[in-house]
Amino acid sequence: MNRLKTSPLALTLLAALAALVFSIVITSIVLSISGFNPPSTFQAMVDYGTQPDSLVNIINKGTMYFLAAIAVAIGFRMNLFNIGVDGQYRMAAMLAAALGGAFALPPGLHQIVILLAAMAVGAAWAGIVGVLKVTRGVSEVISSIMLNFIATGIIAYLIQTDRLGYQPEGSDSIGTHPIAESGWIPGIPFPGAREGAEVYGLIVLAVIVGIAFHVVINRTRFGFDLRATGLSASAAVASGVNARRMVVTTMLISGATAGLIGMPELLGTAHSYSLQFPTGLGFLGIGIALLGRNHPVGITFAALLWAFLDESSQILDFNDIPKEIVAITQAAVLLSVVVVYEIVHRLGMRWQQQAVAAELAAGATKKAEVAS
Amino acid sequence: MRRAFKISAVTLTSAMLAFGASACGGKKVESGSGSGGGKKTVKVGLAYDIGGRGDKSFNDAAYAGLEKAKNDLNVDIKDLEAKKDEPEGDKVQRLELLAKSGYNPVVAVGYAYAGALGKVAKNYPNVKFAIVDDASIKADNVTNLVFAEEQGSFLVGAAAALKSKTGHVGFIGGVDTPLIKKFEAGYVAGVKKVKPDAKIEINYISRGTDFSGFADPAKGKTIAEGQYDKGADVVYHAAGLSGVGLFQAAAAKKKYAIGVDSDQYLTADAAAKPLIITSMIKRVDTAVFNFVKQTSDGTVKGGPETFDLKDDGVGYSTSNAAEIDPLKAKLDEFKQQIIDGKITVPSK
Numbered sequence A: 001m002n003r004l005k006t007s008p009l010a011l012t013l014l015a016a017l018a019a020l021v022f023s024i025v026i027t028s029i030v031l032s033i034s035g036f037n038p039p040s041t042f043q044a045m046v047d048y049g050t051q052p053d054s055l056v057n058i059i060n061k062g063t064m065y066f067l068a069a070i071a072v073a074i075g076f077r078m079n080l081f082n083i084g085v086d087g088q089y090r091m092a093a094m095l096a097a098a099l100g101g102a103f104a105l106p107p108g109l110h111q112i113v114i115l116l117a118a119m120a121v122g123a124a125w126a127g128i129v130g131v132l133k134v135t136r137g138v139s140e141v142i143s144s145i146m147l148n149f150i151a152t153g154i155i156a157y158l159i160q161t162d163r164l165g166y167q168p169e170g171s172d173s174i175g176t177h178p179i180a181e182s183g184w185i186p187g188i189p190f191p192g193a194r195e196g197a198e199v200y201g202l203i204v205l206a207v208i209v210g211i212a213f214h215v216v217i218n219r220t221r222f223g224f225d226l227r228a229t230g231l232s233a234s235a236a237v238a239s240g241v242n243a244r245r246m247v248v249t250t251m252l253i254s255g256a257t258a259g260l261i262g263m264p265e266l267l268g269t270a271h272s273y274s275l276q277f278p279t280g281l282g283f284l285g286i287g288i289a290l291l292g293r294n295h296p297v298g299i300t301f302a303a304l305l306w307a308f309l310d311e312s313s314q315i316l317d318f319n320d321i322p323k324e325i326v327a328i329t330q331a332a333v334l335l336s337v338v339v340v341y342e343i344v345h346r347l348g349m350r351w352q353q354q355a356v357a358a359e360l361a362a363g364a365t366k367k368a369e370v371a372s
Numbered sequence B: 001m002r003r004a005f006k007i008s009a010v011t012l013t014s015a016m017l018a019f020g021a022s023a024c025g026g027k028k029v030e031s032g033s034g035s036g037g038g039k040k041t042v043k044v045g046l047a048y049d050i051g052g053r054g055d056k057s058f059n060d061a062a063y064a065g066l067e068k069a070k071n072d073l074n075v076d077i078k079d080l081e082a083k084k085d086e087p088e089g090d091k092v093q094r095l096e097l098l099a100k101s102g103y104n105p106v107v108a109v110g111y112a113y114a115g116a117l118g119k120v121a122k123n124y125p126n127v128k129f130a131i132v133d134d135a136s137i138k139a140d141n142v143t144n145l146v147f148a149e150e151q152g153s154f155l156v157g158a159a160a161a162l163k164s165k166t167g168h169v170g171f172i173g174g175v176d177t178p179l180i181k182k183f184e185a186g187y188v189a190g191v192k193k194v195k196p197d198a199k200i201e202i203n204y205i206s207r208g209t210d211f212s213g214f215a216d217p218a219k220g221k222t223i224a225e226g227q228y229d230k231g232a233d234v235v236y237h238a239a240g241l242s243g244v245g246l247f248q249a250a251a252a253k254k255k256y257a258i259g260v261d262s263d264q265y266l267t268a269d270a271a272a273k274p275l276i277i278t279s280m281i282k283r284v285d286t287a288v289f290n291f292v293k294q295t296s297d298g299t300v301k302g303g304p305e306t307f308d309l310k311d312d313g314v315g316y317s318t319s320n321a322a323e324i325d326p327l328k329a330k331l332d333e334f335k336q337q338i339i340d341g342k343i344t345v346p347s348k
Helices: A002-006 A008-033 A038-049 A052-076 A085-102 A109-136 A140-158 A203-219 A221-231 A233-238 A243-260 A263-270 A281-291 A296-318 A324-371 B002-019 B058-073 B088-100 B111-121 B149-163 B178-194 B211-215 B217-229 B240-253 B284-297 B321-339
Strands: B043-047 B076-080 B106-109 B129-132 B142-147 B168-175 B199-206 B234-238 B256-261 B276-282 B303-307 B314-316
Touching: A008 A038, A008 A296, A008 A324, A038 A052, A038 A296, A052 A085, A052 A203, A052 A243, A052 A263, A052 A281, A052 A296, A052 B088, A085 A109, A085 A140, A085 A243, A085 A263, A085 A281, A109 A140, A109 A243, A109 A263, A203 A221, A203 A243, A203 A263, A203 A296, A221 A233, A221 A243, A233 A243, A263 B088, A281 A296, A281 A324, A296 A324, A296 B076, A296 B088, B043 B058, B043 B088, B058 B076, B058 B106, B058 B256, B058 B284, B076 B088, B088 B106, B088 B111, B106 B111, B106 B284, B111 B129, B129 B284, B142 B284, B149 B168, B149 B178, B149 B234, B149 B256, B149 B276, B149 B314, B149 B321, B168 B178, B168 B211, B168 B217, B168 B240, B178 B199, B178 B234, B178 B321, B199 B211, B199 B217, B211 B217, B211 B240, B217 B234, B217 B240, B234 B240, B234 B276, B240 B256, B276 B321, B284 B303, B314 B321
Parallel strands: B043 B076, B043 B106, B106 B129, B129 B142, B142 B303, B168 B199, B168 B234, B234 B256, B256 B276
Antiparallel strands: B276 B314
């Protein structure tokens, strides 16, 4: 019992480490079978992944992965599977970009308007899911997946040149009107990186979101209700939690956070929602939230690990090693982390039961002794 | 550490040779830390958009040009692929990796690289860059290789209309991007030129920011079957890898199909081969090869270089002689009219 009380964090770390080692072993086997030398491959990945330019890219990607994972984790904490983060952030980025590109505002105000618009759109898109769930009993998994497709359709419709779209002269791409410079968020220079490679300025916002997430979940009445509902909805209702309101509120917050996912890229480098704007971050977020155990610190490490693997895969291609190898590594990490956490969880349960049983048995023998 | 790394690199190379994992040698695990010097050979880098090598279409055409440069000009080549859903930073990194590892010239395949190239080109003023399908990036060291796809599509549209017995043809676009709409516009104009009252089925596999339509043969097949079932008897695709699905449908339904970008008659399955009347040829290979050649003899110029019917930068393939020969006279007449400016092909 005591051993358990002191160890969840250590166990989690150990589990994550075990998963990582396991996935490295799997990757090594795949590499060897394909005729590549695992140590030198990993060496090349590390060498490349630790160059300043690569680090900038890892931090930047990690920032977006982090926001995506937090958006998912908010739902996870109360057993709501917001699989629609992907649609929420794309809708938000597209409409916020269109709004930001439509007119120029004084610097400061311009960015705030864009960010608030993105949060509002993301919240609204996720809110549909929440409302459908509490009024019609629609599973949030189904409705949010559907809304992802609908978002893709709406964006495809709106991005045409006769609507919100804009096609730069001589380009075959299409996107929203570029946001004026007053709406950009400058990057943070990184020591040793080439000119123009800067860390997203909005990394600050990601840090704030992470801290806010932690504080709200662990230090507020709302966070307590949220966790309680997640652990046992019926028990929470019995103790006076308004479950319907919790569902809608949680979806709104999750969606608003999702709305921020695309912002570092939009305001930092892209300045327009074009055909090249990254998609699929919402789904990555699910994996990263899972890997990070829905904890901001865990998610930070998970996001950076993911970004590192993504980034260093470029050097594999350069050496004619299929970069899909990295996808195998990522899948192995995820799979093994789920399995290892489950094993750890069950072991914990068993130890707990044994401890309780031992105490009860001790109590029983004492009673028996007294009786005799 | 450096030494251990080199040893392991050697081990890797020999391991690869032993396993015969690769056809061409000289592979070494490098971390791209700009070890340029030493070798004097010209190294040509090429970066693909999603899809990459093996699409039997656009990207493979680029690779064909690169391979020809390797054989004819005796240069080293390196081609890198993009990942699905990557942010622009990845494209920047890819071009950077090539430029700083001593690759010069560097070719970016696809308009998706425009933003990234704009950033990288100015950091490497001595490296010559080319970008396929984009004219928006302007710099002294950037050559824009652009094509008049609508002109080539016009000719295959005319071929489709001439071949069709039902007066009903089809077009399958991968994704409804402005680029693919150029193909559609030219094709429709070509069909209408021959048969003003022809019915044309037009479908896009995916739309907007969903690029899956360029790499989804299964959906390509379903849509093609649908168009054939509605009565179309010739279908043209501009859908990259998804076009494979069109050819499968054509083989199953015994209806005609038209390929795109590369001469797809040459790479199609035996069952579909006789049914591929022609392909709209977009000489990405020539463009890439010429660019590499020009950089090596120093005649390369920055700015747009347009490839159209006039210089055979676009055109139609004639390898399926049985089907295309009877149409040639008419098509070449249209071709001349376009070159002379008597026919203006719309691009939207």
